[in-house]
Amino acid sequence: MSVITTQRVGDILVIISDNPPVNALGHAVRAGLAAAISEAAGDDGIKAVVIRCDGRTFFAGADITEFGKPPLAPSLPDVVDAIEQCPKPVVAAIHGTALGGGLEVALGCHYRIVVPSARLGLPEVKLGLLPGAGGTQRLPRVAGVADALSMIVTGDPVDAARAMEIGLVDRLAGADTLAEDAIAFARDVAARAGHPVSSLRTDRIAEAANHPQVFDKFIAENARRLKGFDAPKACVEAVRAAVDRPFDEGIRLERELFMKLVSGTQSKAMRHLFFAERQAAKIDGIPADTPMIDIARVGILGAGTMGGGIAMNFLSAGLPVTLVEREQAALDRGVATIRKNYERTAARGRMTAEQVEAAMVLLTPTLAYEDLADCDLVIEAVFELMEIKKEVFRRLDAIVKPGAILASNTSYLDIDEMAAETKRPEAVVGLHFFSPANIMRLLEVVRGARTSPSVLKTVMALAKKIGKIAVVSGVCPGFIGNRMLRPRQTEAQKLLLEGASPWEVDVALTEFGFPMGPFQMADLAGLDLGWTAEGSTSSTIREVLCERGRRGQKTGSGFYDYDDNRRGSPSPETEAIIAEFAAKSGAPQRKFSTDEIRERLLYPMINEGAKILEEGMAQRASDIDIVWLNGYGWPAFTGGPMFWADTIGLKTVLDGLERQADALGPDFTVSALLRRKADAGENFN
Ligand code: 3H9
Helix, strand or coil: CCCEEEEEECCEEEEEECCCCCCCECHHHHHHHHHHHHHHHCCCCCCEEEEEECCCCCCCCECHHHCCCCCCCCCHHHHHHHHHCCCCCEEEEECCEEECHHHHHHHHCCEEEECCCCEEECHHHHHCCCCCCCHHHHHHHHHCHHHHHHHHHHCCCEEHHHHHHCCCCCEECCCCCHHHHHHHHHHHHHCCCCCCCHHHCCCCCHHHHHCCHHHHHHHHHCHHHHCCCCHHHHHHHHHHHHHHCCHHHHHHHHHHHHHHHHCCHHHHHHHHHHHHHHHHCCCCCCCCCCCCCCCCCEEEECCCHHHHHHHHHHHHCCCCEEEECCCHHHHHHHHHHHHHHHHHHHHCCCCCHHHHHHHHHCEEEECCHHHHCCCCEEEECCCCCHHHHHHHHHHHHHHCCCCCEEEECCCCCCHHHHHCCCCCHHHEEEEEECCCCCCCCEEEEECCCCCCHHHHHHHHHHHHHCCCEEEEECCCCCCCHHHHHHHHHHHHHHHHHHCCCHHHHHHHHHHHCCCCCHHHHHHHHCCCCCCCCCCCCCCCHHHHHHHCCCCEHHHCECCEEECCCCCEEECHHHHHHHHHHHHHHCCCCCCCCHHHHHHHHHHHHHHHHHHHHHCCCECCHHHHHHHHHHHHCCCHHHCCHHHHHHHHCHHHHHHHHHHCHHHHCCCCCCCHHHHHHHHHCCCCC
């Protein structure tokens, strides 16, 4: 059956797309739309047209899988032009999400009607692109420059109410009556004399034309978001052209910028991440008919920062939580922190007071372990010591009802050892949340040797429900993320002894695109994590810094000196401490280039990633990219560590590691998989 069909309802032609799952505007859809519009144009019996979609959503954009392949006519810009030039008024009837090319189709239409739950956006920037079918020129003309700039540069969609406010849509349909309401709307407008043509409008861009500084202001305010990425800058340039130039010239510039971005490495990397994120949710070897466990109540052990943050995920998703602590004071503190976090979100306007109360009502704080009995999933977030974890699992196993899942939030301990303490090892799984757990999107799901497919499938679905990006890891120290972090930390410490400064090391990574380098990160986390004055023996740089009261940002100094705004500057005291250690180590001192520092820090990580792959600890290279992107700030425009390695070439990585062999030391071994792939000229992805 054709993906585009038409229906006549009196003198209205309804064009219907049915291209699951998301009505992407692939070639067949574009061709069908163009043919249907020309049918409407040539038929005197037709007075107006409705374009709508079957299935879960209006067009969610161009078909991303077609990028990089030879283009097939008609192009999307041509289809949008044809809709706009249709002599009969065309109404877009929108449900679900009108995204990217989908919203561009809607902007080509003369009118837009939406259901109240619809969302509209131009997310191309998140794929390293800009809207390439007229969106940068039509959206400012329809919705005004300020809103268009924000939507196009952030890529974030607006909801139906906001879309009405900014003039992006003309009418709200009933929640379940879009098809009829759209036809009625089309009849209304068919009787009108003239119809708005987005490309001809000037009313909404007039103000910006008189105040061109709006663009410079926007760039200044969004400097952090724009840093390192090519696409946002191109987006601003194209929207500026909508104000400065005639429509046709603006479109020409948009096209030029789109073609440059779509063939560049940044967009390739970000498209890779789009599919990688969706791929990560799929678990190899789990049959589709595997049953899931119903999770109606979640128990959390430990009301500290981690336990509280984990609890918030479930409360926000409407799931009741039983929160257990050992002492009343700690429990009260945990509950108060949860409330404070919600209230802060409400104060920022991102939650209503009712939503705060609705979440808090779902929380049952208790001192009694026994209250966990009826939970369907219990997550422990107690101290990271195997003996304590084992004791916790023994107790949970005795109390919690049979069939319930027992999970550990450990960040590096062996899940199988914990499972062995229970009579239900098949129900034990690792759920490694990242701090702050209510904000960070990554969740490492650790699959134990005996974790059942049903448990895995359940926690992956639950992760999606609470808005997390889940990646499955096997059992190994540090799992995927922390295991790869380790060689980076080791090399960073060694570099200090060989003559590099903490600031040189940090800059090498921030210029690469990380939000922070290792020493900035250490200062932020606090250098005294796990340190005590009594146990301190002045044997590491970190210990001496702590002994001197330099415990990180919170004390005003750590590796760096901090001013009142927590802005760090290089510290002569730290330099002197490092110089002493360097002298004692006897390591020859020298200067390091930025490239060499990166090679020392990042190549060993790739090597560890390759070992994780060859041991089967990650299902696929792209899962590793997703972990590092969402848990550790690896810059998205490089596609993640493994994609980046593919981009620069595995041979380059291997040669670099061999060049650094002496510095990396005798314990360092090159991954056999990396060597084999590099020699064969292959990639990870
Ligand atoms: C664009 O429009 C460029 C134009 O300006 C100019 C052109 C000249 N294409 O996310 P889900 C697949 S750029 C191909 O799990 P949800 C997806 O891979 C585009 N495939 O569902 C997955 O496949 P699988 C701008 C796509 O309900 C399946 O559909 N648009 C596309 O959680 C289900 O996806 C965007 O960037 C696509 N465009 O979320 C929007 N979209 O099942 C991208 C999805 O094999 N899409 N797939 O893993 C989304 O944001 C979400 O998919 C959406 C649904 C919110 C729509």
